[in-house]
Amino acid sequence: MSNTKNTEEPHGSQETQKSPRSRQTTETAENTETTEKNTTTKRPSPMEVLRQARGQLAELTGMEAESVSSFEQTEEGWALEIEVLELERVPDTMSLMASYQVELDPDGQLTGYRRVRRYERGRADAHRPGGR
Numbered sequence: 001m002s003n004t005k006n007t008e009e010p011h012g013s014q015e016t017q018k019s020p021r022s023r024q025t026t027e028t029a030e031n032t033e034t035t036e037k038n039t040t041t042k043r044p045s046p047m048e049v050l051r052q053a054r055g056q057l058a059e060l061t062g063m064e065a066e067s068v069s070s071f072e073q074t075e076e077g078w079a080l081e082i083e084v085l086e087l088e089r090v091p092d093t094m095s096l097m098a099s100y101q102v103e104l105d106p107d108g109q110l111t112g113y114r115r116v117r118r119y120e121r122g123r124a125d126a127h128r129p130g131g132r
Contacts, residue, residue: 041107046071049108053080056110057102069099077111078104086118093122 044052054065063084070081080102087096099117104110 043106044108046073049078049104050080052108053078053102053104053110054082057082057084057100057113060110060113061100066097076103077106078108080104081116085121093120095121097121 050068050071054068058064061084063086065082065084067083068080069083070079072079082100082102084098084100085095086098089095097119098115099119100113101116102110102113
């Protein structure tokens with residue numbers, strides 16, 4: 001035999017003490033926080049950006065990327081230089097390659113590309129004495 005009451009609501013519940021105006025302010029703050037969490041997306045890692053860039057360039061040009069020769073993060077997002085096989089020839093050293101400059105936004109979505117160089121696979125860049 002006990003003198004305690006069993007009740008459904010806890011005594012002194014904050015929810016029962018809040019006015020309708022206070023509840024509305026709290027709900028608005030919670031909704032804003034939830035929206036901010038939902039719109040904040042995880043930035044892709046450099047490897048994810050690299051994979052996305054290669055895939056997006058291949059989809060747009062129809063040519064597979066063979067390698068990435070330059071990769072850097074910029075104020076606008078990412079900048080890469082990607083080497084692509086443009087025309088396969090026999091022998092392979094005569095195949096035509098191209099370097100594409102690719103720009104991506106901070107989320108790794110391609111925003112632009114252009115071919116900056118075309119060369120035969122077997123040709124090295126000309127070596128210039130004195131770095132000129």
